[in-house]
Amino acid sequence: MLWYDAGIDGDYAITPEVWRRIVEELTGLGAIGADRADGTGDAGQRALEPVRAAPIVVVMDDFDELAAPDLLTGVEYLVRVLKGRVRVVLSCRTVPPLPLHRWRVTGELGEVRADQLAFTLDETAELISAYKVGLADSSVAELHALTEGWPAGLRLAALAMRDHPEPEQVVAELGTDDGVASYLSREVLAALPPDTCRTMAEVSVVEQVTAAMVEALTGRRDGARMLAALDQQGAFVYRRPGPGEWYRFHPLLSRLLYSELRRQDPARAALAHRRAAQWYIAHGPPAEALRHLLVAEDWATARETMDQHWPDIAVGSRRRSLKEVAPTPPEAIHTEPGLALAFAAERLDAADPVQARRFLRMGGDDRDDPAADNRSRAPVLLALQLAEARLAGDLEQTVEVATRLMSVSSTNDAVGRTVPAARALGLIAMGGARLQLGDLAAAGDQLCDGLALARRADLSQAQISAGSQLAMWYAVRGRLHAAARISRETMKLAERLGLTRATDLGWVRLAMAEAHYQWDRLEDARRLTDEAADHASGDPQMFISAAVLQAKIRFSAGQLAEAHQALLAARKEVAGARVSRPARRSLSLVEAEMRLAGGDLPASRRLLSSWAEEEPLSPWAATVEAAILLAEGRAAAAAAAVAPYLADGGDGASLTWRAQAGILNALAGKALGDRDRVIRGLDVALDAAEEEGFRRMFVAAGHALSELINAVAPAMSVYRLVATDLARVPVAPGAAAPPYLTGMPAAQGNPCMGVAPVEPLTARELTVLRYLQGDLSNVEIASVLYLSVNTIKTHVKSIYRKLNAARRREAVRRARELRLL
Incomplete structure (x- = not known):
């Protein structure tokens, strides 16, 4: 293997020297005839005639820094001439200007991208455990969502938490003023032009961005070009799939940029929020407009926005934001109930129930308001109370408040034009609660009716909330194709509107994961379930549903320890939550x-x-x-x-x-x-x-x-x-045995199950045998079965003796031949 690193050997950026070094070393390894390796450039390239069959690996690290035009030509020629003799590995942050499209077609190209290198939720938990950090499972999920599995970020976070008395605090502040912030500043932002960094800081006030938003927030006229360039350069800016041309910053980069903007130039941050609010007022969703208006302290427009768009603001489908932007209320909030309700809506959207209840109490104080205004504000107050009940996980209270909202809206002349919208909110919340309570028959009708009303009233967030829960309803009922169809429709709407971080979309991912699990597509099911777990922070119902499905998927794949760990995490969540x-x-x-x-x-x-x-x-x-x-x-x-x-x-x-x-x-x-x-x-x-x-x-x-x-x-x-x-469906060799066939006492004597061993296995030995086919150690098996390690070792020795096996793999193979597994 030959290794070239631009970060270490900067002189290799000079093309003749780079090429001469490659030619000399390939000659030394026998890939090129010594009598032909007599030059660089074209002469050196002509010398590359294969004389050796064994492949040689040439690794060029930081290739985007090495890649001068002549070297690009040389690499292309190297691949073309020495097919099968030399394997070229390019490590780079940007897409190199090489004929990748041609190599894809011919099958000569293998690609490993950042998302494939990202840690899974299980791997994140394993890394944190390896650093001896005691972190709650919900905080591990939060860390995974924040880093998106970025290995370097996770390692830096683990190092910061290792000696910190409150590791959860490290997660809460990660990326603002720590090793992660230093890494991003030096490795990513330092390589960008100053005007691009300034634009990115102003844009960081929003969660996702389009070219039009960039131009509206910053005054630039090249938003599309800039975003596409950042995506191509590997600057932690990614284009989202689907309609809308949406881009997003990596959560940690967004945190860093926003914290620096507020610290260094608060006035510019406030201006960016005002511009973002105007954009959202014109394009939606109104909940985002309200948040930016409150942060920018535009109280009058915030009240007006709340009055006009409360049905789409008070849905209770929270946004999944990974950076905290908490507006500061003015003194006037104590005498302006309408403004208090706007703050309550924003806090509910940010999953802050304590402050939300405080503002709701202020909004319900009607001593200084005329009676007509009280009547018009009643549905708004009830809708926000409904969102609070959903946030708290109080399903019975959700049903009760939803019933009151639909009743008040239908009899209140002051809000006649918003009756369909209010009824939609009530039906969606009630249907979702019924679904969680197990009343599937009632839940389906209410969610379908709520979705239809939300579409008629053009309530985008309500449609996403209804569609997400309706997809889960179909999945729970085993209507897999309908669940997949509703999930796709809901995700398409969310992508078009830039609402892909709505918490309710976790139900979409769980619905799709259930469908893929039942279709036996375990890898897709695992990925979707992990994404749902990332969305489930603060929602115990969703977290437990994700954990149960994670356990099923991992157990089906023979990953017994991971399956039990998922259940253990869920039980911890149940212990202190309303479920x-x-x-x-x-x-x-x-x-x-x-x-x-x-x-x-x-x-x-x-x-x-x-x-x-x-x-x-x-x-x-x-x-x-x-x-x-x-x-x-x-x-x-x-x-x-x-x-x-x-x-x-x-x-x-x-x-x-x-x-x-x-x-x-x-x-x-x-x-x-x-x-x-x-x-x-x-x-x-x-x-x-x-x-x-x-x-x-x-x-x-x-x-x-x-x-x-x-x-x-x-x-x-x-x-x-x-x-x-x-x-013809094969039984996976490493998979766990079926729950309704294993453990049958008759299995060892059943003539259709193979020849029994000379000495039958006991019931406990059969139990241990089934755990041996996974990757659990004796210590882990003992933990799962609540036995001592010595007892497990005794059972394992007995299993080996009875099956005439010398090691675990041989025992499992023998057991399968005998149909004991």
């Missing part, structure tokens, strides 16, 4: 599935039966119950447990659990020798697979189900195509 019963119950049910998959039937049964209240997730609980009964060899009882969920239950039913019930019914029928029951169960499951594309549950059921489909499918001609497809 719905279905959300709490989902944690115990998914853990019960994981324990069952590990063969720990007592723990699985304990988790299932530990719920003392009325069951909020009956279909899911029934499938877990049936899986446990199957594992206990009680097939008839398992079939009875899922029988009520085989029929279509209407709008409140979930196709996911209906399909799962069908699979379990078929497996129970196989155990009972009841062919009719097998066909009935497969009919339900295959119908769902054909309609919505379910795959994961079939993959999870493994060989037993694929053999059953192969045996019975010929008699089910209507599903022949999907049955043939599903019968």
Whole structure:
């Protein structure tokens, strides 16, 4: 390997010397004949004739600093002449002026971009742990969102937190006056022209920007060219995909620029806010206009904006801002309820419930206002109280306030023109609350009606809020294609309006993640779930939903430690938060599935039966119950447990659990020798697979189900195509075993499951064996099963002896041959 670094060897920027050095070293390695390496430039290039078969790697670090015109020509020639003999690796921040398009077509180019190098949420947590930093899971998610997985930024943050008494404070101030700020200043901003840096500072008052916004905020006339150049230069400025031509700064760069602007030139910062407000007044959304007006202390225009646009401001769909811009209220706020409500709306949008309640109390004080104004302000106050209830996660209060808002709006002559808008807000909030409470039948109608009214009233943020929650409603019901369609429509609207940081969009990502999970596209599902977790800061319901799905995805991929860690993080969140019963119950049910998959039937049964209240997730609980009964060899009882969920239950039913019930019914029928029951169960499951594309549950059921489909499918001609497809679905070699097949006592003696070992494994040994197929250490397995490490080691030795294996991989392979896994 040859390595050239412009940052270390600056003299290599002189093309003849660079080229001579490359030619000499390639000659020394035998890639070029010694008698031909006699010059530089064209002569040196002609000398590059391959005489050696072994590939040589030439790395050019900081290539954008090395890349003089002659060197670019030389590199192109090097790639063309020495195909397969020399591999050229270019490390650069900007796109090099080389024929990349041609190399892509010929398959000669491999590209690794910044987003591919970014840390995942799990990797971020692992890094923080390696630095011995005690950081809450919610703060880890906040750090990951703030750095966007940027490795250098995470390392600098970890170093700053390592010896800090309050690491959460480091996260809160990251990028303002620390190692990250120094890095960005020297490595990014120092390489840009001063006028560009000045423009970027003024633009940093907004979250996202278009060329028109740049020109409106700064007076420049080359906004498009400047943004495109910054994107191409790798200056931590990125163009967002989708419509609208939106760009965004990296959150840490935006923080740095804004903090410096306010510190060095407060007047220029206020002017930038006023210009931003005028732009948002003209183009929307009004919530952004209100925020900038309050920061710029334009009280009159702020009141006017609140009066005119309150339905689209008081949606309760918070923006996900990673830099704090808190306006300072004037003394007049105590005598101007309208202004107090404007401040309350801004604080609700910023997820600051304490200050929001304070301003709401001021806004509700009507002693100095005429009666007519009180009547017109009542819906505004109720809409903001509704947003406060949503922010607090008080679902019952949300339903109650939403009902009052719709009632007051429909009987108040003073606000007659805003009745549809107020009703839209009420229906959207009520539908979202019903969804979280598990009342799917009511939630669907309310969200659909709310979305229709929001479209009629042209309420952009309300449409995003309704669409996000409606997508999740479809996903929960197993209507995967509808969930994907609504998600795409909602994201497209958010991208067009520059509202991609709205918190409610976390539900869009979760809906899409659920669809991809059920379609067995685990990598896409993981990415979307991690993005949702980034959005979930301050929303326990969303955080728990993301954690449950993260656990499922990681467990399906055989990443057992990560799956349990996701559940542990969610349980910590539940401990101090107001969370719905279905959300709490989902944690115990998914853990019960994981324990069952590990063969720990007592723990699985304990988790299932530990719920003392009325069951909020009956279909899911029934499938877990049936899986446990199957594992206990009680097939008839398992079939009875899922029988009520085989029929279509209407709008409140979930196709996911209906399909799962069908699979379990078929497996129970196989155990009972009841062919009719097998066909009935497969009919339900295959119908769902054909309609919505379910795959994961079939993959999870493994060989037993694929053999059953192969045996019975010929008699089910209507599903022949999907049955043939599903019968060929491979079982991932590293994947966790299916929750309703593992742990079956009958598995070792079942003639269709392979030849049993000489000495059967005990139930506990089977449990340990199933954890051995993941990447958990003995210490981690002991932690998961609440056993000592020595006990685990004893079980492992016994497993090796009984399976005639010398190491873990061999034991797992042998167990799969015997169909123990």
